[in-house]
Amino acid sequence: MNPYGEPQSSRARARVPGTPPDDDQPRTYSASARPAASGSARPAPDAYRRGAGGRASVGSASVGSASVGSGTSGRASVGSASVGSARVGARASVGAAAPPGRASVARAAVRPGGSGFGPPDGPDDVGSLGGGRSGQGKDKSKAAKRRRRTNILTAAAAVVVILLGAGVVGGTYFFDDVDLPPVASEDQSNVILDSKGTVLAKLGEQNRTVVPEAKINKVVEHAVAAAEDKNFYKHHGIDMKGIVRAAWNNFTGGDTQGASTITQQYARHAAVLKDISINRKLREAVIARKLESKYDKNQIMGMYLNYIYLGKGRYGIEAAAQGYFGKSVTTPAGQKNAITPYEAAVLAGIIKQPEPSATHKGYDPTINPTDAKDRWEYTMANMLEMGWISKDVYDKRKFPTPIKQPSSTASKSTANKPVGMVMRHVRAELAEMGISSTEFDKGGLTVTTTIDPDVQKAAEEAGSRKSESSPMNDKPATYQAAVIGIDPKTGRVLGYYGGDDPNGLDYGGYMSSNGEEIIGGQSPGSTMKIYTLAAALKEDISFKTTWDGTKLRPNGTKISNAGADPGTVCKGKIKYCDLETATIKSYNFPFYWIADGIGRDKVIEAARDAGIRHMYTDDGKLVDLTKTDKSTWEKTGYFDNEVAFGQYRVPPLEHAAGVATIVGNGVRHEAHFIKSVTRVDPETGKKSIVGSEKLDGKPVFNADQMSNLQSVMKEIVQVDNRDLRNGQQGIGKSGTWEFKEGSGDTWFVGGMPQLAATVWVGGAKNKVELKESNGRDMFGAGTPSKIWKKFLDAVIKAKDLKQEDFPNRVETGNPDSPFANGQEPPKVETPANNGNCVLGIIGPGCGQDNNNGGNGNNGGNGNGNGNGNGNGDGNGTGNGDNNGGNGDGNATPSPGDGNGNAPQTQQPTTTPTFAPDEGNG
Template identity: 45%
Template sequence: MPGSSGSASVGGVPGRASVGGSAAVGGARVPGSSGSASVGSARPGVPGRAAVGGAAVGGAAVGGAAVGGAAVGGAPVGRAVPGRASVRPVSPAGPGDSGPGGAGPGRRSRSAGSMDPEAAKRAKRRKIANWSIAAFAVVIMTAGIGIVGLTYAFDDVPDINTFEPEISTIAYADGSEMTKLGEHNRTVVPDEKITPLVKHAVAAAEDKGFYDHSGIDMKGIARAAWNNISGGDTQGASTITQQYARHAAELTGINYNRKIREALLARKIEDNYDKDQIISLYLNAIWFGRGAEGIEAAAKAYFNKTVTKMPGEEGALTASEAAVLASVIKQPEPVQGGHQGYDPARNPEAAKERWAYTLNNMAEKGWITAEERAKAEFPEKSLAKYDPNACQAECVNNKPVGHVLNYVKDELAEMGITDWQQRPYKIKVSINPAMQKAAEDAASRKSKSSPMSKTAENHQAALVAINPTNGQVLAYYGGDDGAGFDFAGRNGGHPPGSTFKMYTLAAGLREGMSMESYWDSTKNVDEERGGREISNAGREDPACGKYCSLEKMTIDSFNVPFYWMTKDMGPDKVVAVARDAGVRTMWTNDDEEINLAEVEPTAVAPSKFDVEVGFGQYKVKVIEHVNGLATLANRGDYNKAHFVVSVEKKNSATGEWVKVNGEQIKPEKKFDTEQIDSMLKVLQKIPGASDGNDHSLAGDRPAFAKSGTWELGKEGGTNGDAWYLGATTQIAAGVWVGTSGARAAIKDPDGSDMYGGDTPGQIWEDFMNAANKAAKYKVESFPEGSSVGDPSVLANGVSPSPKAPETPDNQNPNPNGSPSCEPFDFNCLFGNNGGNNGGGNNNGGGNNQTPSPTPTDGLPVLPGVPGGGGPGNDDDD
C-alpha cells in the first residue's frame, strides 16, 4: 500500500491494513524493536498480516530471531503493523534529524556534526534499552529455544465455552463442608453481539493501543525480567491479548517461563483471531467483582442491563456506564491494607477518577466525541445497590453460623487472599460442628432445650467459645439470622458488669497486690469527688465491715473494693490489662468506639474510661471479652481469637490442592503465671458458690467463672445486661443476655430481674457440659495457685487479729471480724450476705433479701468528672 501512512480499516477493525500478495513496507515498526525491521512478503491468505523476516534488534541480529517478531520453530511469532508503516519526513533542520532508530533515512548520521545534548541522552537511553532487550532475547534463546518452540506448537488457545469456574468452599474443623463462598456467574456473549461501546471503553481503560499493536509488549516483558533479576516489583501482563493469554491458560507465578509462555500464547491468539474476537474473548473471561465472571454478568450486576443492546437502543449501556465497567477491571475488590479497588460501592472516589481516565482515553481515540465527553456524568443513579457482605451464592446466611463468614473474609484479606471469588480455595475453619450445635441449642430462643425459649420475645443471647491454648474459635452464636445483627461482636458491645473485675484483679496483682488482702466495705463514699456514693445496687453492706477479704469480695462481687482498687492504681491499669488479655474495642458513655490497639491506655483513661471501668461500666464485644477469658485460662499467655485454620489453592497445572496459608499460632506472655494462678484459685469457687444456683460442671470438671450484671440506669432502673464467663483448661466460653432492638429490662421466666448467675449461667453450664461431652475432653485441673504479692498493697482494710475484737455483751463475735452481729443472726455471723454468693436472686444464687433490692439509677455524675454515672451499676450476678 504505497504511500499509506494512516490507519486502514479491515472488516470494521480500526488500525489494520489489508496486505495482499507481496508488500514491502519500509521502516515498519515492530513492537519491541528499536531499529528498523525489514518486512518481507506478506503471509498469503492472512489479511493484514506480514511475515517478519530477519528483524534487527537494535541493529543486531540475535540468533536469527527477532524479539517481538521472531519466527520460532518455523511459526511466525510477530508481525508488522500495517497502517503504521511510514518513512518519517525530513525535518526543517535538514537530513539527519534525530529519529527513533539508528542512522538511515530520516536519521542523523553519527558522523554528521555535533549532536544536541538532549538528543545524545535520548540516543544513549535507546542504546541501553536496545542492548537490554537483546540480552534478554539471548537469555530466552539460550535457556531453552526447544521448550519455547514446543510451547508455541502445542499450547492451544483455550475455548471460552469450556471455562467452568470452581467455587471456594469452607469446611468445619472436622472437614465437613460448611458452605460455598462466593458466586460465579458467566454468560458468554458472541463477539458480534457485544456493543462496541463496551469494547472501546475497555480498550481505553486497559490498553488504548490495542487496535494498533501486535499483541505483545516487549518492553513490558523486558521490564518484568529486569525486576525479577533486580528484586523489584513483579510485573503483570500489559496488553489485553497478554492478559487474556494469562487468564485463559491460568498461568501462575511470576517467572521467566511464565512470561515467555504468556507471550507466545498471546502471539498464537493474535495469529488465530482478529482484534474484535480477541477483546470479546477477554470480556467474556475476566473477573469484574460482584460475583460477575464476564461482561454480561457484570452489566447486570452493576447496572441491571445487557451488553447486547447497541447504542441508541432502549436499555443500552451508555458511554458513562461502559466506562464504569471498564474501570473496575484494574482491581474489582479491595486489598487488605492496600488499595480498596474501583467498585463504586466500595471506593467511590477512586472509581470516579478511573472512570474519568477511561472517558478521556475514549475521547482521545475518537470513540466518543469531545462534546460527549464534556457532557458525561458519573452514572450514580443507574448503579445497582450492592452489599459486599450479603449472601451471593448458596450459603449459610440464614443460619447462626453465617456470622462466621464475615470473620473468615476478614482473615483471608489479612492473609492477602482477595481472589477467593475468582479462584478455587479450600478454607478450613476452627468451628467444631458439634460444639456449634451445642451453642445454638443452649443459647437460641428457637431451641426448646434453651433457657432462652421461656423468656420474653425481645430477649437475646450471644455465646462464644474459644480454645485457650491456641485461640481457635470453637463455637460462635451471635443470633439466629446469620445475615442480621451480630450480638456477639461485629455490630457492637454490651456493658460487662462484674465480669470485668477479672481484669481489675489482674491489674492489681500486676501492681503487687495479693489475693489475701483485706478491704474496708464501709468506705462507700468518695469525699474527694464531692461525696460520690459507691453503690452496690441497693444491697446491704457486707457484714465483714472493715475486715473483708478480697476473696469474699470477689465471690460476692461487691463493688466498693474494686472502686478503690481502680482509683488507687489508676483506671488506665485496668484498661491495659483488658487490652493485653484480648479486649481490643471499648465504648465510652457517649458511644464513642475506641480501638485499644491504636491508643495507649493513658490516653483514654481516665479521660474516657473512669474508675467505673473497674467493675464493668463500658461496653465490650463478647468475642473479645471471651478472648480475654481465654488468656486467663491459658495462665496469662495470649492467643489471638481466629477462625481460619488452613487455606489451600488448586494448582491449575497439576490439579492438586496446595497449602498457601494458615494460622500462625504465636502465644504471647502477657501476665505473670503465678499471679494468674493465685486469682484462678479464687475464681474456681464461683461456679458452685451458691447452693441455690450451682453451675458446677458435670463430672466435677474444674472450672473458674465470673458473673456480672448491669442496670438500665436512666432507661428504666432494672437490669439490662447479664453475663456469665467461665473456662476449663480446654474451653473458655462466655454468655451475654440482653434484648434485641431497644435496650430494655431483662427478666427470668418467672418474671424476676435477671442476673448473671441465672439464665446466662444456666446457658453456660448447658453448653459446657454438651461441648465437653462432644469433644470427649479429659477432666483436667488448673495448677494449684499459691500466695503471691503483698497483702498491704492497695488494700484499705484491716486484717483481723488472731484474737477476736471486743464486742458488746449482747453481741456474738463474727468470725469475719464484724462487731455488729445480733445474737443468732447466722447470716451475719457467717458472712452469707443475704445469700448473694453466686449471683442472681433468691433461688438463682443470691440477693434473697425481702423485698428485692431497689435498683439504683447509676452513680451520680459530678461536674468536671469524666465517666461518672453511665448506664447504670453492676447489680452483681
C-alpha cells in the first residue's frame, strides 16, 4: 500500500472505464530516493536502419545458461522453447506465430553503429537493449556498457520467465517480432456551437479534443510527469524493475503488476494491450523502447496527453481542463485564463484512477476531494523536486476548486433537450458539404450552427406543451406543435422546435435519426395558397379578378369550403367573389380553378422555387420536386388540382423555407443550419475551414408581385389580435386540413421582415381530431396563430428589434384575366333623370337619396352616406360616395344597398373584419 491507502502506486496509469486495470505494483517514494533533477527532452536515433556490418544476435543457450554472442546467429532452446536471433535491420512484427510446442520470446533488433536507443555517446543513455557496434568494433564507453547491461537484463528476464515455466513468450524473438504500432488516431468529439459560440453538444464516441503538443502549456506536461513518471525525461521508456517484478510475482504466484512509465502506458494503448499478463508487460516494454527510438519525449508526451482518460467521459487533457476548470491547456502561461500549476497538478492527479471502484473512490476532486488533495500534494512536491516550479510557487500553493459540475453528462449537451433535434440536420448538411459519416465519426470538427439562442428559446417556449406560457400547455399529450424561425435575408434557421424528445420523431423536418432521409410530412392546407397565388400573379392574374363558387368540378362534385353556407360566402357574392376576399376568407374554389386554368404544374413549380423540395402523393409516395417535372406530377396517382389548397403532405421545414421566400420579397435563400465547419490540425494547431454556408439569394418571384401578395397577407394579421409587438408589421396565412369530421393539420405561417415564422399543430405520432379548449374544432386561426404571435413577440422583445416595414403595395395583374370565371353581377338600374337634376347633385329631380344611405334591403340599415344617386351597400357602415358607389361596411350580413338595389361589383375600400378560416383553413 502506498501512503494514501490505495492499492496501486502513485505512478500508475489512467484506467479507461470498462478497461481491465493495469498490472502495476504499489510503490512508495521517499525524498531521498527521488532523483535530483530532470533531464532535457531529446530525440533518440532510429535503431532500425540496416548497417553495413554483420548480424548481431543472441547466441546459443542451453538449459540453465544463456549467453550473448555476436557475429553469427544462434538459437537458444529450453526444451521446446527457443530464444532466437536478433539481427540488424530486421522488421518488427507483433505476435509472430511460433512452431507448435514453442513459447515465444520476441527478437531484438540492434541499430548499426550504436548499442541502443539513444545518442551513441549520451551520458544519460540507460536502459537500452542490444549490444556492440556493427562493423566498427565494440563501444567501450560507460553509457554503452549501461545500455548493454540493460538490454541483457531485459533479455535475461525473458529467458528467466521461460526457464520458470511461464510459457507465455516462447517461440519468437524478443525484439524483432514485436511491431511498432502506428500512432493511435484518437477519436475526438465534434463540437457543435450555436451562433453565439456556446456549446450545444459534443457529438462522437468520446469527448475529446486533440491539441498539438507544441501548444500545450509546459506546466501541464510537467505536472503529468510529476504525477505519473517523474523520470520520464531521463529514461528510455522501460521500467526494468517492473518487468523483473512481473516475472518474479508470476513465478511466486503474486500479483502480476509492475510500475509503468508514461511511454509504456502509451505503448499499451497504441498496441491495444489490455490483458493482465507478463506477455503483455514484455511486449509493452518492447514497444515503449521502439517508441522512444522513433519519437522524442515531447512527441510521446503529446500523444499521451491526448489519449488519457480523466473521468466524467472526458478523454484527453484539453477536455479535462475545459470540464474541470473551464480553461484550455493551449492558453500560454501568464495569459488570462491560463492553467495554473495548481490546477495542472489536480488534473495530473486524476490520471491514476479517474473513476471510483469497489475499493477506492478514485482521484476526481469533485467525487473524492480528500484523496484528490493528497494526490495533488504528492504531485506538487515532485514538481518542486524536479525543478518544474519554484519554491515560492510551492509555498503559496492552494488546492484549486473545480467549476460547478453538471448533475449529469447529459445536461452538458443537447441530450433530452429540444434543440438536440438540430443535430440531425447538421449531419445531413455535413453530408451535402462532402463531409462523410466516417470523417464525422473520426471527430475533431467544430460546427458553428445558425441557431440563435434567443430565437431558439422563444420557439421552444411558444411550441412546447411543457412550457407553461405556451398555448399548447393545456392541450392533450396526443397534440404536437412545430415552430420554425428562418431569417428571410439569409436562409439561416435561427430557431427550431420539432418536439421535446430529440431522439423521437422530428415534427419540424421529419428527418431520420441518422440525418439521411425525409420520412414524413403534413398537409399544409390553405397555407399552400401562397404558392398558388405566386403562380397566379406570375400569370398576370389580379387580386381583383372574380371567381364562381358555384361551379362544379369536371366530375360534377362541389368544391368544399369547409361547410360554409353558400349564401354567406363572399358576402353573398359567391358567383363573382374577388380573389382578395377569397384569400383572406380562405375559400378554396378560386384556387382550384387557378390550378385548372394555368396548370397545376405551375403551382407545384412555384412551391418548388420557393423552397419546397418534397411532396407526398395520396398513397404515400415521396416525390423529389427538384428531380421531377410536369411529366411526372401530372401522371395518374400523383397530384391533382387540390394541390393548390394544400392536400398533399410536405415537410414543415421545407414549407418554412418557402414561407421565408415570400416574406423575403421573392428572393430564395437556401434554409440551412450550418454557418461554418472548421478542423484543427493536431500537429500544427492550424485551424482550417472545411465547410461554410452559402448566403447568395436567388430571385424566384417578382418583387412587385410579392408586395401585392404581402399586402393581402397583412390584412389576415390585422384581425383576431394578431398584431405584433411594438406595432411591428406582420403578414400571415392560416391553414387547416380536415381529418374525419374535424381538423387534422392546422397551420399559421408568415412573419415580419426580420424573421419568417411557420407553426404547425397536429397529432403526435398519429392524426387526431384537433379541438380547442372550448371543445370547438381547431383551425389555423386558433391555437397555431396564437403560437405564431407569441413566438414573434418574444423574439422582438429578446432581440429588441426595431420596427421594419414591408414594401408598399404595387397592384399587379389583369383584373379581366381570361383565367377568371366569375359571373357577371346583376346590373344596377339607375333611376331616370327628370331633367331637373343639375349634374346629378342639385335640383328637384335628384330624388330622395341625399340621406344617410336609406334602408339596405337584406343588409340592415346602410348608414353609408349615399350621395346623389349612390346606392349605399348595406353591409354595415358603408360610404357610397359616387353614383352607384360602393358603401361596403365592416360587417358580414348579406349585401344590400341603401335603396334595396343589387350589390355593387367594385372592390371594398376599407379593411373588413373577417371570421377565421371559412374555407379549408
